[in-house]
Amino acid sequence: MQVEHDARWIKRLSALSKQYFTPSFFGAEHIDASKPAMYVGNHTLYGIFDSPILIDYLYNQHKVAVVSIADHGHFYLPGWRTLFKKFGAVDGNKEYIRAAMQQGYSILVFPGGGREVLKRKGEAYQLIWKQRYGFLKLAQEFNYDIVPFAALGGDEVFELGFDANQIIESQWFQKLLKVPRLDKLLRHGDVIPSLPKNLIPKRLPFYFQFMPRQNLMHIENAEQLANFREQIQQQIYAGLEHLKQQREVDKA
Structure with missing residues (x-):
């Protein structure tokens, strides 16, 4: 499988979002380009503003070319499909993801997928991961560390009518x-x-927090895997709270 990852295209398309939302990043010490990892975080409302900023930051600041796992629906429309592919996205098929990992790409995963993007009233910053464990099993199969991250701002740029x-x-x-x-x-x-x-969209500052890498090689059964996933979720929620506090400090 040929992954399309157009760095110049990514930089150009994220430039306007960066100017509009003035992103801040924390936890850069947990990003290591020498070892591929799986970056796992919360998907914000519609997911169209902060995801390009995140992908641009990882590549152009840290030389981490991530393959983003996208919902099948993004690949039905030719023009939209081309745009997603230029951002390094692949259809969320296990064999496609496996092929990207075999090539040594880091993986960007939003386990909440399309449901978490299409939030409803009262669901801001909620993780809606259902019973998805496949991404963790792939990380274990390829000995990829999990790098949890939290993204703040994207769920507040629109007020739902x-x-x-x-x-x-x-x-x-x-x-x-x-x-x-x-x-x-x-x-x-x-x-x-x-x-x-x-x-x-409202002009709000975006914040991103990367957290310490977690390895899955010690996990031996389904119960341990479920506990590990719960731990990752709690780290993301804690990261969101930390970013909210940082935002209040910045306002002051």
């Missing part, structure tokens, strides 16, 4: 989901987006 729950929780929609084909197509309602009140 329409909440997707208004459709998803309705009786008629629940009846639709009882049809197996429709339920599969709509992913149990996960693909229904909430909509913002305004299309122009």
